Amino acid sequence: MNKLFTSMCLFFSFLVSAQEFEDILFNNYEKYKVSGFSQRRTAAQLVYAELQRQNKNVFKVKPVTTSIEGKPIYLVSAGRGETTVLLWSQMHGNESTATRALIDVFEFLQQDDELNAFRKTLLSSLNLHFIPLLNPDGGEKWQRRNRLGVDINRDALRLQSPESQILKKVRDSLQAEFGYNLHDQSRYYNAEFTSKPATISFLATAYNEEKSINENRSKSMQLVLSMNKVLQKFTPGHVGRYSDDFEPRAFGDNIQLWGTSLVLIESGGYFKDREKEFIRKLNFVIILSSLHEIATKKYAQNDIDDYEKIPRNDRKMFDLKVFNLNYPLLDKKYLVDMGINQNEVEDSSENGFSYSGALVDFGDLSTYYGYESFDAEGYTYLSPKTYRGSLKEISEWDLLKQGYAFKTYPHIEGNYTFKNVILNRIKAGKGYSDATKKVNFFLKKDDVIKFAVINGFLIDIEKQELPQGFNPKIE
Incomplete structure (x- = not known):
């Protein structure tokens, strides 16, 4: 019996190794897709309930602060590796696509199947930290801003909101090497000079007016290129490059300045996908595949000169x-x-x-x-x-x-x-x-x-x- 089990494991390992990780994620997504999150307007209580369901042997889930209205904001942590990665979603309350994708990512990380070798690589190499639903007050009201009326993504300097304060505090305490700033953008963006919607847009944020490229920003660009390669398999031509004009009040720009290689991921539109279910799937795939790139350091093979070749966002x-x-x-x-x-x-x-x-x-x-x-x-x-x-x-x-x-x-x-x-x-x-x-x-x-x-x-x-x-x- 043990020999049979070992043989089956070897067989599955061979099948997995014969395919790219992102192909397996894309083709098997339904196994990890969590039900109850098919609509963009997802109640905070549904997210909270799902966080409490996570496997305590894989995740540590703890409230780290409360919103202005007193709703909890959670930090979800997994992994024991040397490379620290911080991901947060829905700092704009009406941008929920990545929150739903993170719920699916959590489901993937706690399952036990033929992809265990990949999970082991991720969890042994990376120290993962997630803040899903950073703006629960805005999420409940389906509005961009928080209860105070502040755009959290323009509060990185004054830090007037508890949501802003905890994001800064967590980033500083972790000194994360990589950061993912997860947003939604207008469905009316297209990849420049094409009729294709910018379904996903990326930005390796600038940290100064000159848009200089230091080691941290270079790594952001390389990671973007890894994700772009994946998306070109599944949605060729549907990737845009967000404007890198420096915004001194924004978290993305400042987190890059503070020493974390920051990638902005913007979820736009796709044909016949108003609730962004397919785009949720794409987020799931590129988040996990890019984390694998970080764990194996394969992203470092990308040439940053290719970053500018990604079409710019246009709104047409x-x-x-x-x-x-x-x-x-x-x-x-x-x-x-x-x-x-x-x-x-x-x-x-x-x-x-x-x-x-x-x-x-x-x-x-x-x-x-x-x-x-x-x-x-x-x-x-x-x-x-x-x-x-x-x-x-x-x-x-x-x-x-x-x-x-x-x-x-x-x-x-x-x-x-x-x-x-x-x-x-x-x-x-x-x-x-x-x-x-x-x-x-x-x-x-x-x-x-x-x-x-x-x-x-x-x-x-x-x-x-x-x-x-x-x-x-x-x-």
């Missing part, structure tokens, strides 16, 4: 780009493009938000891109109409075919619940704003309405299928 994405559209005005037609975003608006719904379309730009948008792009050549813009009748004898799909984008409802006190509706709702006797009209229109070809844009979402009327995440506007 829309949720919807409609281009080559004939736009009638005063008996003339004009060729225009439309750039539309679907902004999140906080509400009391199950998701905690709904979408509100907004026209961001109008004109020649040939240098811009869309998560969804529609070539409207041959189509003419048609303004929306409002339907005031009963829906007993006609479906909303039929109303779309006739150019109706709005439906009135009684103007009386009380809350209305609108489920499975397509047309925007406005109160009887009320109109809709000009801004609302701009993201509700129809595309007509050969005198037939083919497509509708409702609340900034493109709908193929013939297919009668609503796009993912769609909701009409209720005014």
Whole structure:
């Protein structure tokens, strides 16, 4: 029996060694993905409960301070190696992708399977420290700033917030050799000169105005290059390089100055991934694979001259780009493009938000891109109409075919619940704003309405299928 077990271990070791570590992590992610964290708006209590569940033989979990509102902030530690690494997430309360990925990282580190050799390398070579959810007050309110209204990432000098104070204290006490500053960025960033969203952006932060490169910053650049190589396997072209303009108040810049090789990781957008579940997976892979690079010192083989070859971040994405559209005005037609975003608006719904379309730009948008792009050549813009009748004898799909984008409802006190509706709702006797009209229109070809844009979402009327995440506007 022992011989059989040994043979099986050797067999699994051979399989693992035949593949790259990052490939194994990517292909087996579902084994380590922790349930209950599929939405970006994750309650602090869920995170706390998960931290208390960690294997005490692997992790030491302790509260190190409290937020302004008295919520605990935890330090999670693992490993006994000589190289100290500090990772923290969600210093901006509405940036939770990396927090969810760290929960998955913890799950990986405490499992017992064919990747034990990698775990042993990590935990014997590294001294790991994590501060997940540094800003729990902001996280609960889904806001960038803390309860005081301070941007923690601009409080590295004054240290007015307890969240800022503990980050500085932990960094100084550990004298960490490497640091990971884990954030989310706008989904509207793209890799410069490409139509690809900057799904992950990196920065080896500058520590002075001159953007000098010393040994610490050089190591940051080398580590970024290791992570970039991994991402090019799974999301080629979806990596950006964040601006390295020096910000004297920021933690990333100052931690680099204080002697820790700091890497900023920004999670942006990806196609059909509004809740950033795929991006969470990418964070899991690059965090663990880069820690392995640190443990084995393989990152040091990278040439820092390649750092500048990573495309810079640009901001030229829309949720919807409609281009080559004939736009009638005063008996003339004009060729225009439309750039539309679907902004999140906080509400009391199950998701905690709904979408509100907004026209961001109008004109020649040939240098811009869309998560969804529609070539409207041959189509003419048609303004929306409002339907005031009963829906007993006609479906909303039929109303779309006739150019109706709005439906009135009684103007009386009380809350209305609108489920499975397509047309925007406005109160009887009320109109809709000009801004609302701009993201509700129809595309007509050969005198037939083919497509509708409702609340900034493109709908193929013939297919009668609503796009993912769609909701009409209720005014």
